[in-house]
Amino acid sequence: MVVVLDTVSATPLRPRHPEKVNRPDTVSPPKPDWIRVRAPNSRGYAETRNIVKENKLVTVCEEAGCPNIGECWDKKHATFMIMGDTCTRACAFCNVKTGMPNALDSSEPDHVALAVSKLGLRHVVITSVDRDDLADGGADHFARTIGAIRLACPATTIEILTPDFLRKPGALEQVVAAKPDVFNHNLETVPSRYLTVRPGARYFHSIRLLQRVKELDPTIFTKSGIMVGLGEERHEVLQVMDDLRSGDVDFLTIGQYLQPTRKHHQVMRYVTPDEFAGYETVAYSKGFLMVSASPLTRSSHHAGEDFAKLQAARAALASS
Numbered sequence: 001m002v003v004v005l006d007t008v009s010a011t012p013l014r015p016r017h018p019e020k021v022n023r024p025d026t027v028s029p030p031k032p033d034w035i036r037v038r039a040p041n042s043r044g045y046a047e048t049r050n051i052v053k054e055n056k057l058v059t060v061c062e063e064a065g066c067p068n069i070g071e072c073w074d075k076k077h078a079t080f081m082i083m084g085d086t087c088t089r090a091c092a093f094c095n096v097k098t099g100m101p102n103a104l105d106s107s108e109p110d111h112v113a114l115a116v117s118k119l120g121l122r123h124v125v126i127t128s129v130d131r132d133d134l135a136d137g138g139a140d141h142f143a144r145t146i147g148a149i150r151l152a153c154p155a156t157t158i159e160i161l162t163p164d165f166l167r168k169p170g171a172l173e174q175v176v177a178a179k180p181d182v183f184n185h186n187l188e189t190v191p192s193r194y195l196t197v198r199p200g201a202r203y204f205h206s207i208r209l210l211q212r213v214k215e216l217d218p219t220i221f222t223k224s225g226i227m228v229g230l231g232e233e234r235h236e237v238l239q240v241m242d243d244l245r246s247g248d249v250d251f252l253t254i255g256q257y258l259q260p261t262r263k264h265h266q267v268m269r270y271v272t273p274d275e276f277a278g279y280e281t282v283a284y285s286k287g288f289l290m291v292s293a294s295p296l297t298r299s300s301h302h303a304g305e306d307f308a309k310l311q312a313a314r315a316a317l318a319s320s
Contacts, residue, residue, distance in 0.1 A: 016097050019090040020263035028259045028267035035256060035270060035295050040070030048078055048119065055115045057108075058085045065095045065260050066298055079125040079161070079300040080112050082145055083138045087129035089200040093188065093227065095260035096129060104138075109145040113152035123304035124149060125184075127161035130200070137163060139171035143178040157181040157307055159223075161299055164206050172209060176216045182251075182307060183213045184223040184299055187244070190236035197230055197265060211247035221289075221310050225253030225299050228279075231268040237279060241286050251290040251310060252283050255297035271295070289313040 015021050052059055058081045061069045072078065086101040087094070105111075116124050126145055131138040146158055159182035165171040176183065191203040210222050224244055228237065237254070244252060254276065259267050273295060280293040290310045292302070 016095075017090070017261075017263060019098055020261075023263050025262040026259070026264075026266035027262060029270065031258075032270050034273055035067075035258070037067045037070065037296065040074070042070065042074040044074035045070055048074075051115055051118050052078060055111045055118075057111060057115055058082075061300075065258075067258065067296055072301065077121070077300075077304065078115075078119065079127055079303075080115070081127050081129065082108055082112065083128045083131050083141055085129070088132040089130045091188070091200065092197050092265040093230070093257060093260075095264070101129065101131060101133060104134075104141055109141070109148035110152075112145055113148040116149055116156055117152050121153070121156055121304075123157045123159065123307050124153075125159045125161060125300040125303050127300075128163060130163040132166070132200075135168070136171045136174065137165040137168040139165060139168065139174040142175045146175075146178040146180055157304075159184060159300075159303055159307065161186065164201055164209055166200075166202065166205060172212060173216060176213055176220065179217065180220065182221045182223055182303075182310070183210075184225070184251075185210055186225045186253075186299060187240060189226055189230050190232040190240055192236060193230050193232055207243050207247050210244070210249050214248045221251060221307075221314075222247070222249045223251035223253070223290075223299075224249050225255065225297075227255055227257035228271045229257040229267050229269050230265060238282060241283050241288075245286050245288070250288065250314075251306070252288050252292075253297050253299055253301075254279050254283075254291075254293040256295040289317070 059078050061072065061079055083104060084101045086097045086099045088101065090098045128138055142160060149156060149158055158180045160180045161184040162175060164185065185206060187206050189197045194201065194203055210224055213220055213222050226240055256271055257267055276293040276295060280291045283291040290306055290313060292306060
């Protein structure tokens with residue numbers, strides 16, 4: 001039996017995913033050539049890592065084992081994960097630590113803003129763990145973090161990747177009132193896979209959440225993403241596109257699921273680059289302003305460049 005250990009915290013013998021320890025091992029197929037990336041070792045990567053550590057920040061780049069960390073950190077792009085490194089949910093695909101989180105750090109919004117300033121970010125992405133233990137799901141903390149960045153770096157555009165705030169009345173409204181430039185909430189997979197892949201979430205609640213953002217503030221760009229290779233069928237992916245467009249979502253990302261450990265959901269199939277290109281073509285035909293679909297696409301990958309493209313696409317649509 002393989003035990004997944006947390007090698008980051010002060011108690012390294014505690015299982016990182018206690019709910020997965022007793023699950024049978026699952027083995028994914030060998031990775032194809034198009035999914036391989038180089039190990040990070042550049043000077044820019046080291047400088048970004050030092051800034052993150054000096055400010056005692058958590059990044060989803062590290063916690064989720066993102067394959068693009070070397071590329072992004074070399075460019076001094078990092079996605080900050082607020083409200084701790086421990087999630088109250090236990091999704092089958094996710095490598096973020098599971099358990100009961102610590103209390104919120106009231107100084108974290110200022111630390112994030114300072115790091116954004118030191119990195120000289122023109123566009124920043126802020127995400128979080130799920131905090132079902134909090135009455136507002138962490139909405140106030142999101143709003144305070146957005147406010148701190150606005151104060152320290154007024155020219156920086158802000159993208160947030162939020163939980164679903166399930167059963168947290170008023171939480172979404174509080175976050176939207178803080179006026180992020182991009183509101184991202186990922187569906188992660190198709191509805192038929194939710195019970196095994198994302199059991200703590202509700203598909204149509206997530207669709208409605210994204211739709212509600214537009215109702216509250218039509219100027220905010222909305223964004224969502226899914227992973228493929230989890231056993232979904234092509235027609236299900238196309239239906240997700242239609243559901244997101246019914247909620248007036250602007251930006252869709254589609255990437256290949258990669259198995260963090262043998263205790264996580266296995267990769268059922270590696271989707272080819274040609275198939276990703278086909279999904280991108282179809283998604284644009286359905287009306288998305290921006291689409292990123294490739295094996296290594298992740299929610300925050302090239303976020304700054306993509307935000308500029310989003311702005312240009314909206315301006316072109318308005319003038320047509």
